[in-house]
Amino acid sequence: MDYTISPEVEGYRARIATFVENRVLPLESDKANYDGHGNIRLDLLDELRAQAKAEGLWCLQLKPETGGAGLGKVGMAVCYEEMNRSIFGPLVFNSSAPDDGNMMVLEAMGTEAQKQRWLEPIVSGQVRSVFAMTEPAPGSGSDPSMMMTRAERDGDVYRITGRKWFITGADGASHFILMARTSNDPRRGLTAFLFHKDTPGWRIIRRIPIMGPEEHGGHCEIEFDGMEVPASDILGGEGRGLKVTQVRLGIARLTHCMRWLGLSKRCVEIAREYAERREGFGVRLADRETVQVMLGDLAMQIEIGRLLVMKAAWELDQGRFAKKEVSMAKVHVANLLHKAADVSIQINGGRGYSADTVLEWIYRYARQARLVDGADEVHKMVLNRHLAEEDRDFWRWDVAGQEG
Template sequence: MDFALSPETDAIRSRIRAFVEERLIPLERDPASYDEHENIAKPLLEEMRAEAKKQGLWALGMPKSRGGGGLKMAELAPCYEEMNRSIFGPVVFHGAAPDDGNMRVLEQVTRDDQKERWLQPIIDGKVQSSFVMTEPDGCGSDPSMTYTRAERRGNDRWVVHGRKHYITGAAEAKHFILIARTSDDDRRGLSAFLFHADQPGWRILRRIPIMGPEEHGGHCELEFDGLEINDENRLMEVGDGLRLTQIRLGPARLTHCMRWTGLGRRALEIAMARIENRMAFGQKLADKESVQQMVGQAAMELDIGRLLTMRAAWLLDQGSLARKEVSMAKVVVADALHRAVDTSLQLLGARGYSKDEPVEWIYRYARQARLVDGASEVHRMVLANFLRKQGKDFFAWGAAGRG
């Protein structure tokens, strides 16, 4: 594993860095840049997206033949990190959840006709998408607990009843990937479907208020009361729903890690600029040993997290599911992000707690990192199960230790 960037990848990373520095970070200080949910306002978003497309920095994980950048996972990592040095970055470059993960899985598993109808409009930025899995009192980290059902009617359609919640982006999404139960089989009981927002038989019950800033379209609770889906809009085979979630969620967790290292870096950058100039008791804050301990620890943990992220990305590029490595990265980077932002806020004092700096925004947003796409406790359980199963091979250098 050589994590040195190729000249081509480093050139893309540098262009993203310049865009973030020159175009996005300055916008964060203007209240007019935000919508009512503390994300970038839609008119401004469209303007910035047009610039990103013009510079060839759009949908970098998608094939070039479909208008993307054609980057592999290990090439995406430094680029996504640079994007999220701005709180507006990922969505501007079309590298934000849930579209990023949805595009990736649709590119992998759909037929050509499905790609044209369901995937290409998402890549082009014409529609948003949502991944509809989590349920009240049902599946969250454990998809097998799904109780929303899709029942076959004849040979050509399915009828869906049930309820979902915390569905990211649902209020503005047009294309949805739905996970529903089609049998009671433990392993083959779930199937995946595609549906459009304009179809009858479902509704948004509410946009759930959350602690932090929201993605466009929020986090919604949905009810299905007879939604009909043609069998041609089924994804993969009947019973492949659990397999689809595994294909989607592993890389999606890792792209979260890529973005979070950028957020953590930004928080530390803001703090470092402050402590290099702030005097207290006749000394710069940056010269105080206690402060050096805080920022040194935070920087070290971020770098450990990005190394774990790069290892998992490299394994995914080799064809591995990298379940063990993705879980490690997810836990470590989520903690490292929280450490970096908490350190930054503490060192900034009242300035960090106020909205004069984006650190309080990042702090509220960052708390979800230990919950989304599997709570840290669940990933630690996954690692423990690998250790029990693999024994000494858990620490193997070669293929035997891969998840």
Template sequence: MDFTLSPEVEDYRLRVRDFVARRILPIETDPANYDEHENIADAPLASLRAQAKEAGLWAPQMPKSRGGVGLGVVGMAALYEEMGRSIFGPVAFNAAAPDDGNMIVLEKVATEAQKERWLQPIVDGKVRSAFAMTEPMPGAGSDPSAMRTRAEWRGDRWVVNGHKWYITGAGVARHFILIARTSDDSRKGLSAFLFDADQPGWEIVRRIPIMGPEEHGGHCELRFDGLEIAPENVLMNIGDGLKLTQIRLGTARLTHCMRWLGMAKRATEIAAAYVRERDSFGSKLHQHEGVQWLMGEAAMAIEVGRLLTMRAAWKLDQGDFARKEVSMAKIQVSETLHKAVDTAIQLCGARGYSKDTPLEWMYRYARQARLVDGASEVHKMVLSRFYMDEGLDFWGWR
């Protein structure tokens, strides 16, 4: 298999790497550039976004006709990894969740009128967005069939009542994709809707405190009480909500992996710089065998994650859903991120545990990776089903 990037993608990758190094990493070092939720504040973010647009590096996942770079999934993998080297990187290029996944699915399935109304403002960076699916118990989580939020047809529109929570970015989002039940059909019972934050009939109950740090807009609990949605704001067709969710989450799970790989590499980079200079018992730390084992294991785990991610990206570019490959990448990379950051903190000692480096920020952030977009255990169940169906063909060379 040839993983060589095309000259175009390699040029973009190097430009993103340079942009991150020269313009974003210095922003991380000043506490004044953080908001109260430990993410980049609005003013420095606006400046970085303007610079990314000027540099021609804005929204690499979107077509050039929409103001993006127009890369396929393989190209996105290479660039997102470079962006992920900074904790502020992805959002500066308009490649952070949940906007990233929402833009990708809207570009794939929305009508032209819907793209102009709902997608283009997100691409332009004028509004933020959210994807409202997860519900409190006993509602939908990893199992969408448990969906309890309902949309009922009344007169000439859909009326939504229900309850959602842990909706990423909802605190600042203007455009929402909402998944709700429209029938009790086991396969076609869910539908997807678009609504605007200004519409009546819904509220943010609270911004749920988390281990943090938080994405912009936090993770919110929402309640719907008579939200009205016109038929032109149905995404795809009534009954296609589960299909839309699968389309969105396939690529979205993988873009998480791409960004997490960059963060894992940054953590090992910080650790390597420390152990190279730190003296201990008559020699540099990196010369100790135990330290070498830890660094080698982390580096190898990251490379395995990169190969799985790029394999899944290539299959997505071929039009395959790549469910098996995405699940393998999601498990490997989410657990590798946690391992890499934990190893880096261990090697840096008290310095790693302090706020003198971004490692403690990364550590708290990394814990969610094994939960979001399907817990590792759910993806292992997916892989088990594939294996039981395919047997030895699970490891085919096709």
């Protein structure tokens, strides 16, 4: 692959960098700018979003006809990394989960009527959205075949019963994509449904407390008790739920990695700034070999992560599924984020452990990275499956002009 980026992508990256530096980063240092769950206050977010729209930095990941810039996955990797130099950044540009993945799957698989009703309000920023798949045991987690939420057809409607949990953003969201079982067919047994928050027959049981800062709307446990959804609000067709999850989660896992690289670089930035000015026993921290080794290792691990992410993004731009590449990036970058926060806290000492920097925020947030969108162990099992099927071809080079 060619590692150069286009002048257009570089233009977006540079403008995002300036926007984040001047308008978003300064907000992090004042706790009055946070809501009660550790995220940016919604009134401030609305102001920044209006500014991002006015400067043409809104929903860059979507096609121009949908309201975006049509960047492609490689362009997204460059821009998302820059956005997440700030913990608030991706939200400002409407490029954060779960809306990000929901918009892309609706763009790819929705009918024109569905795009108008369900997608356009998310793109405009009028509403927030949810992807509801994970269930309490013994229901589905990483294995969707274990799904217990059921949708029974009755004429032109489906009646849905079941329970979901750790559903990001459910409290206050308006548009939902819900995965439910419509048959016991192992390949075509799941279906994706669209519903609005005002649809009767469902409720939020609780907003689950977590160790880290929360996305707006929290992580909720929700229950369905006969909720009725018309057949016209099926996304992708009955029995095509697995396809919906593949289309959505493949790129969603990678966009997480793109953003996490930005946070990892921010950790290094904070560590280096402190090491340059902090002295102990007559020596700057930056001049100590142990600190140099710590920072040099992080710089290398971040670059490895960037290469893994860019390879996966390039594969997706070629129209391939990139399952192997996405899994490798997901495992490496998730662990990297936790390490970057930990090392930076260590270099900053008590300051890093305090709330005087965003390091403790990133550290608490980072632990979920190894769980969301597939635990480390699941992705390593996927990689082993590829290894068993491909043998030495697991590491093959693509040859120009040859398929496969």
